Amino acid sequence: MxxxxxxxxxxxxxxxxxxxxxxxxxxxxxxxxxxxxxxxxxxxxxxxxxxxxxxxxxxxxxxxxxxxxxxxxxxxxxxxxxxxxxxxxxxxxxxxxxxxxxxxxxxxxxxxxxxxxxxxxxxxxxxxxxxxxxxxxxxxxxxxxxxxxxxxxxxxxxxxxxxxxxxxxxxxxxxxxxxxxVDGVYTTDPRIVRRARKLDRIAFEEMLELASLGAKVLQTRSVELAMRYKVKLRVLSSFDEYDENAGTLVCGEEEIMESNVVAGVAYARDEAKMTLLGVEDRPGIAAAIFGPLAEAGVNVDMIVQNISEQGHTDMTFSCPVDQVGRAQKAIEDAQAAGGFAYSELLADTDTAKVSVVGIGMRSHAGVAAQMFRALRDEGINIKVITTSEIKISVLIDRKYMELAVQALHDTFDLDKPGAERSVRA
Amino acid sequence: MxxxxxxxxxxxxxxxxxxxxxxxxxxxxxxxxxxxxxxxxxxxxxxxxxxxxxxxxxxxxxxxxxxxxxxxxxxxxxxxxxxxxxxxxxxxxxxxxxxxxxxxxxxxxxxxxxxxxxxxxxxxxxxxxxxxxxxxxxxxxxxxxxxxxxxxxxxxxxxxxxxxxxxxxxxxxxxxxxxxxVDGVYTTDPRIVRRARKLDRIAFEEMLELASLGAKVLQTRSVELAMRYKVKLRVLSSFDEYDENAGTLVCGEEEIMESNVVAGVAYARDEAKMTLLGVEDRPGIAAAIFGPLAEAGVNVDMIVQNISEQGHTDMTFSCPVDQVGRAQKAIEDAQAAGGFAYSELLADTDTAKVSVVGIGMRSHAGVAAQMFRALRDEGINIKVITTSEIKISVLIDRKYMELAVQALHDTFDLDKPGAERSVRA
CATH class of the missing domain: 3.40.1160.10 (Acetylglutamate kinase-like)
Incomplete structure (x- = not known):
C-alpha cells in the first residue's frame, strides 16, 4: 500500500x-x-x-x-x-x-x-x-x-x-x-431500546466488536484496515441534512478524549449453546473438536472449557442456531473416526447472546460485576460467560434478550451523553 | 490486425x-x-x-x-x-x-x-x-x-x-x-413481396449495397471489414432449428459459382428529391453546394447533374424527407454567404427510391433496360436515375413504391431459386 x-x-x-x-x-x-x-x-x-x-x-x-x-x-x-x-x-x-x-x-x-x-x-x-x-x-x-x-x-x-x-x-x-x-453507530439497536443514542465517536476496536456482533453498519474488514492505517472513518446518512457533526466518527482511541467504559450493548438473537459432556481431557483435544467443526463450516463463536475432573471435562461452545445440525454431524463423524471420545452432546437452541463493549474496561474494574448485577435484578439467569479485554458476553434464555439489552443500556446510562464515561460501582 | x-x-x-x-x-x-x-x-x-x-x-x-x-x-x-x-x-x-x-x-x-x-x-x-x-x-x-x-x-x-x-x-x-x-438475407422485404426468397449466398459488394439501402441485417462496417480480410460471414437465425445450409453466406464473388445478375431489390421509402434550377456551371460548384450540406448533417444520397445550357445547369439530389428543412436552410445560407447562385430550389417530398443490386450487372447488358421496361409496364414514371457498377436506383412517386418492388422482383424471377443467374433480354 x-x-x-x-x-x-x-x-x-x-x-x-x-x-x-x-x-x-x-x-x-x-x-x-x-x-x-x-x-x-x-x-x-x-x-x-x-x-x-x-x-x-x-x-x-x-x-x-x-x-x-x-x-x-x-x-x-x-x-x-x-x-x-x-x-x-x-x-x-x-x-x-x-x-x-x-x-x-x-x-x-x-x-x-x-x-x-x-x-x-x-x-x-x-x-x-x-x-x-x-x-x-x-x-x-x-x-x-x-x-x-x-x-x-x-x-x-x-x-x-x-x-x-x-x-x-x-x-x-x-x-x-x-x-x-443509517445515521451512525448507536449505543444499541434503537428497535429494542427506544432511548438508544447515536455515538459521536467510537474506537476502532469497539466498532470491530460491535460489527461482528451484528451492528452491520460497516464491513468488518474495512474497520480492520482503517485501524491498521489510522484512517479516520465517518459513518453518516445520505438522506439527512448535512451538518458538521453528522454521523459517527470511527477513530483511534487516542482521539476520544474521554475514556469510554462501555460504548454499547450488542446482541445476537439466534445463538445455540452446544455442550460436550465427559470429554477426555488431554493435550490436543480442543483441536480435535474444533478442527472438524471449522471444516464443516460451523461458525463457532464463544468457547468455554470447564475444569477437569478425573481426566474428563465439559466443553461448551456457541454457534448460529441454523448450524446446529451441521455441528452435531461433524462431532459425531469425528467421534466415529476415532478423533475423540465424549459421553453426551447437548444442544440448547433457545439462547441468545448479549454483550457490552467498551475500551474503558481495560482500566476500569467492576464492569462485569455491574453487568451481572443488572441481569440478576431482572431475574435473568446467565448460562455462559466469556470475556475479552474490551467485551463481556453472556448467553441467556432468548426470551429475556430484549429485557437484558434494555437493563444493560440503563445500568450503564447509555442514553445520557457522556454518561458512558463513568461506571457505577 | x-x-x-x-x-x-x-x-x-x-x-x-x-x-x-x-x-x-x-x-x-x-x-x-x-x-x-x-x-x-x-x-x-x-x-x-x-x-x-x-x-x-x-x-x-x-x-x-x-x-x-x-x-x-x-x-x-x-x-x-x-x-x-x-x-x-x-x-x-x-x-x-x-x-x-x-x-x-x-x-x-x-x-x-x-x-x-x-x-x-x-x-x-x-x-x-x-x-x-x-x-x-x-x-x-x-x-x-x-x-x-x-x-x-x-x-x-x-x-x-x-x-x-x-x-x-x-x-x-x-x-x-x-x-x-432473422434467418438470412432476402431478395427483398418479405413484408412487401410475399414470395421474397432467402439467398443462400450473397457477395460482399451486394450486401454493402443492400445494407446501406435498408436491409439492416448487418452493420455496414462489419461487411466492409469482412470484405477487406476475406472473412466468410454467415447470417442466420438463433431461433430456427439448425441445418448445414441455414442462413445466408456473405462471401467473395469468386465463391458464388454462378454470377448473379440481380441479387435483390432494395428500397428507401422516405426519400426527398431536391432540385436546384439555374445553377451557374463552373469548376467547384458541386463542392460549393455539397460542402455546406455535409456540414449541416444532411445525408445526401443520389446526385444527378444535368447538361449545361448557356453556362447554367440543374442539380438534383436526394436526402431523407426529415432532413429537407435542414437542407433548404444550408443552401439558402450558402447562397447568402456568396457561395454560389441559383434561380430556384424545388423540393419533392413524395418520392421513394427503388434499387436493383447484383454483381452480375458488370458483365450483363440489358439489366437497366429490363428494369425500366418493367416499371413502364406498370405505368410508373421514373424521376431520377443513378447507376453504379452493381446497382441501378430510381426515384419514383412514393405511392408506387410497393408496386415497383413487386414488379422488379417478378421481372428478374427472384422468387425462383437460381433464377437470378439469367436475365431476360
Missing part, C-alpha cells in the same frame, strides 16, 4: 441505497460538490444501484449450481461500473471536473481469491497526476479489483467499504466518509 | 435478442456446444441482453443533455460484460472449457473516437495460448474496446458485428456466424 497524495483529499463512499436512482445519484453528487467547494479533492467510491447486484447474482445462479468464481466476479462487478460512470457524468453536469475509474484502470491490485479478494496495492501516481492536472473528483467503482492474472476480482459483500478505506490509506486522505442508510 | 491462429477456429456472434434471457443464453450455448463437438475452437461474441443497452443509455441521458462520451462508453459497455460472463458460466455448466474476456482484457485496441471507435488491432497471442492449453471457447464482450489512453470505447450501435468480423480476421477463422433474429 503506497502512502502519498494531496493534503486535503477526502474519500466519500456511497452505498447502494444512496445511488439507487438517477435522482439519488444527483443528491449524492451535490454532497460531493459541497466538499469540492470546501477545497477538497475527492475520491468517490460507489456501490451498484440497490438491487442491481442481486439481479446479477440471480442470473449467475440461473446458470447452474456450481460456478467459476472468476466469471461470477466478471458479471457481478458490472453494477459498480455503471454507477461510477453515471456519477462522473452527473458531477460533470454540475461543472465539476470528474472522471470514472474501473478497478482495472487504477488498477486496484488484489490477490486471486475470487469473490472474497483482498486488496494488495493501489498505485497512486496516475490518479494523483490527474488531480494535479485539475481533476477534482475521481469516481471509483467499489467492490472490485484485478488479480495478478488480469482477471476481475470482487471483495465480497460490503466490499465497497473496504475499497473506500484502502483508497483513503493509499492517498493519505484526511477522512473517509461512508454514506449509508 | 494480426493474422494467425487455429486451423478450425470459428467465430459465432449472438445479438441481443439471442441472449435476452438465461434460457436464450442456454439455447445459444447449445449451438456453441455443437460446433465444439464438431471439432472447432470457438470465439463467441455477445451483445448485451436485449433492452439492457437502452436502459443504460436512458440513465446516461438522465444525467443531462450533454455528456462526456468517455463516461457514456464506460456505462453502456457494461451490458456486454454481463452477457459474456453468463455465457461462459453456461458453457462451463455444459462442461465446455470456456472463459470470458472483456474488451480491455484481450485487449481490443481502438482509436479514441468514443461512441464510434474503430478497431486498430487485436493481439492474438494470449488467447491463442489459452486455446492451446485446452480452452475450447473464448467468450468476448462485443461492441467495446480500449483506447490508447486506457479508456473504454464503444464501436457504435451494431458494433458487435464488427467485433465478430475483426476477431475472425485476426484469428484467421474458417467462418464468422452472425446469429440474429
Amino acid at each position: 503506497q502512502i502519498g497524495g494531496a493534503m486535503s483529499l477526502l474519500v466519500m463512499k456511497f452505498g447502494g441505497t444512496s445511488v439507487a436512482t438517477p435522482d439519488r445519484i444527483r443528491r449524492a453528487a451535490k454532497r460531493v460538490g459541497r466538499e469540492v467547494a470546501n477545497g477538497h479533492d475527492v475520491i468517490v467510491i460507489v456501490s451498484a444501484m440497490a438491487g442491481k447486484t442481486n439481479e446479477l447474482v440471480g442470473w449467475v445462479n440461473d446458470t447452474g449450481p456450481f460456478f467459476d468464481a472468476r466469471e461470477y466476479d466478471a458479471v457481478v462487478s458490472s453494477g459498480e461500473n455503471v454507477t461510477a460512470g453515471l456519477m462522473a457524468l452527473t458531477l460533470q453536469e454540475m461543472e465539476i471536473p470528474a472522471r470514472s475509474w474501473q478497478g482495472w484502470q487504477v488498477p486496484v491490485q488484489t490477490n486471486s481469491s475470487h469473490g472474497a479478494a483482498r486488496i494488495t496495492g493501489i498505485p497512486t501516481e496516475t490518479m494523483a497526476a490527474r488531480f494535479a492536472d485539475g481533476m477534482k473528483v475521481a469516481v471509483v467503482a467499489g467492490f472490485q479489483g484485478v488479480s495478478p492474472e488480469g482477471r476481475i476480482t470482487t471483495l465480497g459483500r460490503g466490499g465497497s467499504d473496504t475499497t473506500a478505506v484502502a483508497f483513503a490509506a493509499a492517498f493519505g486522505a484526511v477522512r473517509c466518509d461512508i454514506y449509508t442508510d | 494480426q493474422i494467425g491462429g487455429a486451423m478450425s477456429l470459428l467465430v459465432m456472434k449472438f445479438g441481443g435478442t439471442s441472449v435476452a434471457t438465461p434460457d436464450r443464453i442456454r439455447r445459444a450455448a447449445k449451438r456453441v456446444g455443437r460446433e465444439v463437438a464438431n471439432g472447432h475452437d470457438v470465439i463467441v461474441i455477445v451483445s448485451a441482453m436485449a433492452g439492457k443497452t437502452n436502459e443504460l443509455v436512458g440513465w446516461v441521458n438522465d444525467t443531462g443533455p450533454f455528456f462526456d462520451a468517455r463516461e457514456y462508453d464506460a456505462v453502456v459497455s457494461s451490458g456486454e460484460n454481463v452477457t459474456a460472463g453468463l455465457m461462459a458460466l453456461t458453457l462451463q455448466e455444459m462442461e465446455i472449457p470456456a472463459r470470458s474476456w472483456q474488451g480491455w482484457q484481450v485487449p481490443v485496441q481502438t482509436n479514441s473516437s468514443h461512441g464510434a471507435a474503430r478497431i486498430t488491432g487485436i493481439p492474438t497471442e494470449t488467447m491463442a495460448a489459452r486455446f492451446a492449453d485446452g480452452m475450447k471457447v473464448a467468450v468476448v464482450a462485443g461492441f467495446q474496446g480500449v483506447s490508447p489512453e486506457g479508456r473504454i470505447t464503444t464501436l457504435g450501435r451494431g458494433g458487435s458485428d464488427t467485433t465478430a468480423v475483426a476477431f475472425a480476421a485476426a484469428f484467421g477463422a474458417v467462418r464468422c456466424d452472425i446469429y440474429t433474429d
Whole structure:
C-alpha cells in the first residue's frame, strides 16, 4: 500500500441505497460538490444501484449450481461500473471536473481469491497526476479489483467499504466518509431500546466488536484496515441534512478524549449453546473438536472449557442456531473416526447472546460485576460467560434478550451523553 | 490486425435478442456446444441482453443533455460484460472449457473516437495460448474496446458485428456466424413481396449495397471489414432449428459459382428529391453546394447533374424527407454567404427510391433496360436515375413504391431459386 497524495483529499463512499436512482445519484453528487467547494479533492467510491447486484447474482445462479468464481466476479462487478460512470457524468453536469475509474484502470491490485479478494496495492501516481492536472473528483467503482492474472476480482459483500478505506490509506486522505442508510453507530439497536443514542465517536476496536456482533453498519474488514492505517472513518446518512457533526466518527482511541467504559450493548438473537459432556481431557483435544467443526463450516463463536475432573471435562461452545445440525454431524463423524471420545452432546437452541463493549474496561474494574448485577435484578439467569479485554458476553434464555439489552443500556446510562464515561460501582 | 491462429477456429456472434434471457443464453450455448463437438475452437461474441443497452443509455441521458462520451462508453459497455460472463458460466455448466474476456482484457485496441471507435488491432497471442492449453471457447464482450489512453470505447450501435468480423480476421477463422433474429438475407422485404426468397449466398459488394439501402441485417462496417480480410460471414437465425445450409453466406464473388445478375431489390421509402434550377456551371460548384450540406448533417444520397445550357445547369439530389428543412436552410445560407447562385430550389417530398443490386450487372447488358421496361409496364414514371457498377436506383412517386418492388422482383424471377443467374433480354 503506497502512502502519498494531496493534503486535503477526502474519500466519500456511497452505498447502494444512496445511488439507487438517477435522482439519488444527483443528491449524492451535490454532497460531493459541497466538499469540492470546501477545497477538497475527492475520491468517490460507489456501490451498484440497490438491487442491481442481486439481479446479477440471480442470473449467475440461473446458470447452474456450481460456478467459476472468476466469471461470477466478471458479471457481478458490472453494477459498480455503471454507477461510477453515471456519477462522473452527473458531477460533470454540475461543472465539476470528474472522471470514472474501473478497478482495472487504477488498477486496484488484489490477490486471486475470487469473490472474497483482498486488496494488495493501489498505485497512486496516475490518479494523483490527474488531480494535479485539475481533476477534482475521481469516481471509483467499489467492490472490485484485478488479480495478478488480469482477471476481475470482487471483495465480497460490503466490499465497497473496504475499497473506500484502502483508497483513503493509499492517498493519505484526511477522512473517509461512508454514506449509508443509517445515521451512525448507536449505543444499541434503537428497535429494542427506544432511548438508544447515536455515538459521536467510537474506537476502532469497539466498532470491530460491535460489527461482528451484528451492528452491520460497516464491513468488518474495512474497520480492520482503517485501524491498521489510522484512517479516520465517518459513518453518516445520505438522506439527512448535512451538518458538521453528522454521523459517527470511527477513530483511534487516542482521539476520544474521554475514556469510554462501555460504548454499547450488542446482541445476537439466534445463538445455540452446544455442550460436550465427559470429554477426555488431554493435550490436543480442543483441536480435535474444533478442527472438524471449522471444516464443516460451523461458525463457532464463544468457547468455554470447564475444569477437569478425573481426566474428563465439559466443553461448551456457541454457534448460529441454523448450524446446529451441521455441528452435531461433524462431532459425531469425528467421534466415529476415532478423533475423540465424549459421553453426551447437548444442544440448547433457545439462547441468545448479549454483550457490552467498551475500551474503558481495560482500566476500569467492576464492569462485569455491574453487568451481572443488572441481569440478576431482572431475574435473568446467565448460562455462559466469556470475556475479552474490551467485551463481556453472556448467553441467556432468548426470551429475556430484549429485557437484558434494555437493563444493560440503563445500568450503564447509555442514553445520557457522556454518561458512558463513568461506571457505577 | 494480426493474422494467425487455429486451423478450425470459428467465430459465432449472438445479438441481443439471442441472449435476452438465461434460457436464450442456454439455447445459444447449445449451438456453441455443437460446433465444439464438431471439432472447432470457438470465439463467441455477445451483445448485451436485449433492452439492457437502452436502459443504460436512458440513465446516461438522465444525467443531462450533454455528456462526456468517455463516461457514456464506460456505462453502456457494461451490458456486454454481463452477457459474456453468463455465457461462459453456461458453457462451463455444459462442461465446455470456456472463459470470458472483456474488451480491455484481450485487449481490443481502438482509436479514441468514443461512441464510434474503430478497431486498430487485436493481439492474438494470449488467447491463442489459452486455446492451446485446452480452452475450447473464448467468450468476448462485443461492441467495446480500449483506447490508447486506457479508456473504454464503444464501436457504435451494431458494433458487435464488427467485433465478430475483426476477431475472425485476426484469428484467421474458417467462418464468422452472425446469429440474429432473422434467418438470412432476402431478395427483398418479405413484408412487401410475399414470395421474397432467402439467398443462400450473397457477395460482399451486394450486401454493402443492400445494407446501406435498408436491409439492416448487418452493420455496414462489419461487411466492409469482412470484405477487406476475406472473412466468410454467415447470417442466420438463433431461433430456427439448425441445418448445414441455414442462413445466408456473405462471401467473395469468386465463391458464388454462378454470377448473379440481380441479387435483390432494395428500397428507401422516405426519400426527398431536391432540385436546384439555374445553377451557374463552373469548376467547384458541386463542392460549393455539397460542402455546406455535409456540414449541416444532411445525408445526401443520389446526385444527378444535368447538361449545361448557356453556362447554367440543374442539380438534383436526394436526402431523407426529415432532413429537407435542414437542407433548404444550408443552401439558402450558402447562397447568402456568396457561395454560389441559383434561380430556384424545388423540393419533392413524395418520392421513394427503388434499387436493383447484383454483381452480375458488370458483365450483363440489358439489366437497366429490363428494369425500366418493367416499371413502364406498370405505368410508373421514373424521376431520377443513378447507376453504379452493381446497382441501378430510381426515384419514383412514393405511392408506387410497393408496386415497383413487386414488379422488379417478378421481372428478374427472384422468387425462383437460381433464377437470378439469367436475365431476360
